Amino acid sequence: MAPPPASAVADSMVVASRPRDSQTNVDIMAVTKGFHWPWLVAFLFAVSGVVMALSALVYQTYHGFGVAGYQAPVFWGVYIITFVFWIGIGHAGTLISAILFLFRAKWRNAINRGAEAMTVFAVLTAALFPLIHIGRLWKFYFLLPYPNQRYLWVNFKSPLLWDVFAINTYLTISVLFFIIGLIPDIAIARDRAVGWKRAVYVVLSAGWQGTGKQWKAHSRTVLHLSGIATPLVLSVHSIVSWDFAMSIVPGWHATIFAPYFVAGAIFGGFAMVLVVMIPVRKIFRLERYITDYHFENMSRFILFTSLICGYAYGAEYFIAWYSGVEPEQTSFWQRAFGPYWFSTWCMITFNVVMPQLLWIKKLRTNIPFLFVLAFFINLGMWFERYVIIITSLSREFVPAAWGLYIPSTVELMVLTGSFCWFSMFFLLFLKMFPIIAISEVKELEIHARDHAHGGAH
Amino acid sequence: MATLVSVYDMPSDVSTVVRKLKNRGFEDLTTYSPAPFEEIEEAEDPKPSAVRVFTLIGGLVGVVTGFGIQIWMSMDWPIKIAGKNIAAIPPMWIIGFELTILFGGILTVIGCLILGGLYPRPLDDHYSPRFSAEEFGVVVRCEDRDVAEVESLMRGNNAKEVTLAASH
Numbered sequence: 001m002a003p004p005p006a007s008a009v010a011d012s013m014v015v016a017s018r019p020r021d022s023q024t025n026v027d028i029m030a031v032t033k034g035f036h037w038p039w040l041v042a043f044l045f046a047v048s049g050v051v052m053a054l055s056a057l058v059y060q061t062y063h064g065f066g067v068a069g070y071q072a073p074v075f076w077g078v079y080i081i082t083f084v085f086w087i088g089i090g091h092a093g094t095l096i097s098a099i100l101f102l103f104r105a106k107w108r109n110a111i112n113r114g115a116e117a118m119t120v121f122a123v124l125t126a127a128l129f130p131l132i133h134i135g136r137l138w139k140f141y142f143l144l145p146y147p148n149q150r151y152l153w154v155n156f157k158s159p160l161l162w163d164v165f166a167i168n169t170y171l172t173i174s175v176l177f178f179i180i181g182l183i184p185d186i187a188i189a190r191d192r193a194v195g196w197k198r199a200v201y202v203v204l205s206a207g208w209q210g211t212g213k214q215w216k217a218h219s220r221t222v223l224h225l226s227g228i229a230t231p232l233v234l235s236v237h238s239i240v241s242w243d244f245a246m247s248i249v250p251g252w253h254a255t256i257f258a259p260y261f262v263a264g265a266i267f268g269g270f271a272m273v274l275v276v277m278i279p280v281r282k283i284f285r286l287e288r289y290i291t292d293y294h295f296e297n298m299s300r301f302i303l304f305t306s307l308i309c310g311y312a313y314g315a316e317y318f319i320a321w322y323s324g325v326e327p328e329q330t331s332f333w334q335r336a337f338g339p340y341w342f343s344t345w346c347m348i349t350f351n352v353v354m355p356q357l358l359w360i361k362k363l364r365t366n367i368p369f370l371f372v373l374a375f376f377i378n379l380g381m382w383f384e385r386y387v388i389i390i391t392s393l394s395r396e397f398v399p400a401a402w403g404l405y406i407p408s409t410v411e412l413m414v415l416t417g418s419f420c421w422f423s424m425f426f427l428l429f430l431k432m433f434p435i436i437a438i439s440e441v442k443e444l445e446i447h448a449r450d451h452a453h454g455g456a457h
Numbered sequence: 458m459a460t461l462v463s464v465y466d467m468p469s470d471v472s473t474v475v476r477k478l479k480n481r482g483f484e485d486l487t488t489y490s491p492a493p494f495e496e497i498e499e500a501e502d503p504k505p506s507a508v509r510v511f512t513l514i515g516g517l518v519g520v521v522t523g524f525g526i527q528i529w530m531s532m533d534w535p536i537k538i539a540g541k542n543i544a545a546i547p548p549m550w551i552i553g554f555e556l557t558i559l560f561g562g563i564l565t566v567i568g569c570l571i572l573g574g575l576y577p578r579p580l581d582d583h584y585s586p587r588f589s590a591e592e593f594g595v596v597v598r599c600e601d602r603d604v605a606e607v608e609s610l611m612r613g614n615n616a617k618e619v620t621l622a623a624s625h
Contacts, residue, residue, distance in 0.1 A: 022491070022590040145530055153530035157538050162551040169559040176566045183575065184492075184589075191586035206575040209584045212475075212488040212501035217573035219493045220506035224565045228512070232558045239551060443492035446591065450467045 024289075024445065025188055028436045031284045032189070038283050039427060046424040053417015056410045057132065065135050067410045074393045074405035079133040081385040082415050085268070086126035086422070087167065087240055088261075088381060090174065092269025093119025094233040097177060098226035107297055109440040110289045113185075114280065115273050116178045117435070121425040122272075123171045125418050130164075132414060159242040166239040173232055177225050180218065183208050184439040210439075237265040244388065250331035251392030254319065260312035267305035267351070268381035270298050274374035276426065278367060280435060289436050292365045299364045302377065306355035309384075313348065327397045334395040335387055339404060343383045344391070350380025459604045462583045463616040465593040472496040474595055474614040483607060485598040487581070489588035497593075508568045515564025516557045523556030524549055583622055596622075 060067050070077055093115040100108040131140045143164050145154045154161050187208035190201035208214060238258035245257035254260075274295065281290045320332040335344045354376055357363050364370070390405050407415075429435070465471050471488060475497065478486055488497055524546075531544040541548075569575065583596045595616075599607050604621065611619050 021586075025590060145526065151534060153534045155536070155538065156527045156531055156552060157541065157545065157548045162548075162555075165552045165555040169555045169562075172559060173562045176562055180566060180569060188589045191589045203577045206570070207578040207580065208573075208575065209580055210490050210492075210588055211581075212490070212498055214573040214575065215490060215493045216498040216502060216506050217508055217569045217575075219495070219498065220508040221565055221569035224508060224512045225562060228516075228558050228561050228565075231554075235551075235554060235558075439492045442591065443494065446468060446492060446494075450469050453467055453469075 021192070022442065024438055024442055025192065027286070027288065028434045028438050028441075029189060029192060031280075031286070031435050032431055032433070036283060038279075039430065042423065043427045046420040046427060049417050049420025050424055053414050053420065056413035056417070060410050060414075061135075061137060067408060069406050069408040069411055071403060071405065073396060073401050073403050074390060076133075076389050076393060077405055078407045078411040078415050079129045081382065081389050082418055083126050083129035083133070084240055084261075084385045084389075085382050086122045086129070086418065087170075087237065088265035088268045088385075089272045089378075090119045090122035090126060090170070090269065091233055091237060091262075091265035092273050093117070093122075094170075094174060094177070094229050095266055095269065096273070097181070098229040098233065101222065101226045102230060106444060107294055109444060110291070110436055111273065111277060111294055111298070112440070113181065113437040114277050114435050115269075116174070116181060117426060117429050118269075118272060118276060119174045120171075120178050121422050121429075122269075123167070123174055124425070125422045127167055127171060128418070128421075130167075159239070159246045162239050163243055166236045170232060170236045173225070173229055177222075177229060180221055180225065181437060182433060184210065184218065185434045185437060188438055189434065234262055237261045244392075249392050249396060250325075250327040251316075251320075251335070251388065251395075254316060256312055256315055256319075260309070260316075263305045263308035263312065264351075264381060264384060267302060267309055268378060270301050270305070271374040271377035271381070274298060274302075274370055275378060278371045278374075280430070284430075284435070286436065289441060292367065295367060295370055296361075296364045299358045299370055302374075303355055303358040306352060306358075306377075310352035313352065331392055331395050335391045338391065338395065340387065340391045340394075343386050347380050347383040347387050350376045351384060354380075458598055459601050460583065460622040461597045461599065461604065461607050461611065462620050462622045463595045463597075463611040464587065464618040465595065465614075465616055466591075467615065468494040468497055468593060470615040471593045471595060472500040474611055474616070475500040477610050477614065478595075478597060478607065481606070481610070483597050483599055483603070487583075487594075487596045489584060489594035489596070491589055491591055491593070507572060508565060511564045511568025511571075512561050516561035518564070519557040519560030520553055522560065523553035527552055 068077065068079075093112075096108050096115040097112045097119075100112075130143070131137050134140065134143075143154075143161075183204075183206060186201050187205040187210070190198060190205045193201050238261065241257035241261035244252040245254055247253060277290060278295070281287060317332055320328045323329075334340070354373060357369075357373070394403050394405055396402070463474070465474070468490065471490070472494070475486065475488060479500070486501070488501055490497055527549045528544045535543045537543065581596075583594070585594065588594045595611065597607050597611075608619050
């Protein structure tokens with residue numbers, strides 16, 4: 001029998017009424033729309049802090065490093081401490097995005113976007129500090145190998161140069177990971193935006209339509225980026241730790257430094273995810289997507305990495321004692337009972353003692369408690385770097401050369417400004433792009449619906 | 458030629474209909490999905506993605522570049538440090554590794570852009586914002602005489618809507 005003409009078939013087709021938009025799209029895109037007082041207050045506060053820090057930086061650049069607290073024998077101060085702190089914060093994003101992706105931990109889907117954004121902004125913040133620390137900001141390109149008239153090259157045997165390559169690689173890969181993950185969600189925003197926002201989203205979504213070909217390329221890209229970002233994330237903080245461990249300064253020259261720094265970075269990074277995502281969830285009413293289950297899983301990670309940190313702290317003291325090396329023993333004794341005892345005991349209390357409360361399930365699911373604990377953990381992690389850097393440098397081999405370092409007002413202003421700089425970018429991101437990976441959340445929701453419907457998987 | 462656009466609610470229906478259409482020889486088809494579903498990707502194109510080739514090439518270029526620049530620059534400006542060789546290999550593993558990852562990552566993303574056709578451009582005629590909500594689309598281009606068969610395959614696999622978009 002001859003088939004009917006196409007026009008006749010078309011007439012017989014019933015077109016269903018146009019359905020509503022997906023509730024997930026509506027809920028998550030709502031964050032980018034409308035006016036939120038808490039957001040505005042936080043943004044203005046962040047911008048003020050950035051202006052304050054910039055003023056301090058201009059003042060320091062004009063007057064020289066005398067206005068910082070640097071004095072013999074301590075010439076690595078708040079700027080290097082804060083650099084290590086922010087690099088550590090940047091570790092949670094890649095851990096959640098890459099490592100948990102490889103382990104097929106689906107619970108990461110609601111928090112990975114926020115953590116990735118945090119990673120990018122934290123590494124951007126961190127990358128400023130070596131430049132601030134070198135004083136003459138305009139000479140920053142000396143850090144890179146570049147052709148020059150004197151035919152000299154950088155020293156490839158220096159851990160500081162390894163760090164330059166590690167940080168730049170980490171920043172690039174984090175940004176690529178972040179952008180690739182964002183493209184499908186920008187397309188969602190594009191399809192629902194009007195005016196100039198739509199024009200921006202049209203360019204940024206790069207012609208994304210969710211075709212099978214595009215999803216295939218996208219999924220494999222995320223997989224391969226995860227595969228290569230996993231050793232990268234472990235290498236970056238190891239290399240940062242070698243800035244210290246490759247030297248012979250008592251308190252730094254330890255083989256445990258690489259895993260100790262990596263565990264500390266994940267620990268601090270997860271705490272920062274809690275500090276950031278708990279208010280975001282509350283203010284933008286995202287409880288349906290970021291549940292207590294997510295926070296409980298993160299607190300388990302925090303508890304686990306806190307134990308590794310506690311072990312590392314103990315191992316450092318044990319090895320110092322067991323080695324029989326007097327400068328090493330003195331350095332560690334001075335950490336706990338010398339002029340910087342306060343920072344050491346803050347570090348131990350906030351990073352090892354307080355997180356043990358997370359053994360209690362009721363506390364792991366108590367959101368206000370988690371927020372306060374995460375805040376103190378971040379404080380503790382900053383103190384950890386303070387302890388490592390300052391106590392070691394101020395108590396080296398010769399007691400006659402010992403000194404005392406006290407951060408100056410300028411340094412503290414720049415430190416405060418770094419938090420504002422990070423927050424400013426994060427707050428802008430909240431209003432421009434979806435804070436939750438919509439397509440990944442939908443993948444879970446639709447799969448669940450398909451299973452209930454008797455889908456063939 | 459005719460173009461049929463069908464809309465589905467479930468990814469399992471999409472993967473089934475795509476498989477059936479391909480078995481019947483309708484190869485010129487495109488799927489639209491609001492989220493990644495491996496079963497749809499597999500049904501549409503079971504071959505492994507070529508993204509991995511880009512990753513491999515990037516990684517190899519990276520490791521060669523990493524060691525290459527370090528050896529060349531060390532030899533070009535020789536300074537003896539701590540009694541080590543001018544071009545000492547062990548410390549070069551660090552930057553060699555970092556550049557492997559860096560180039561591998563960049564090439565992976567370039568591969569994604571090329572293979573996914575990702576650049577600012579007009580969207581397909583049959584694309585709809587519904588496909589970035591929660592619905593799936595399957596678009597098939599076929600001969601006019603095959604329209605009835607394609608439509609019946611689509612409806613038989615829970616297409617909630619089938620439209621004839623174009624017929625020339």
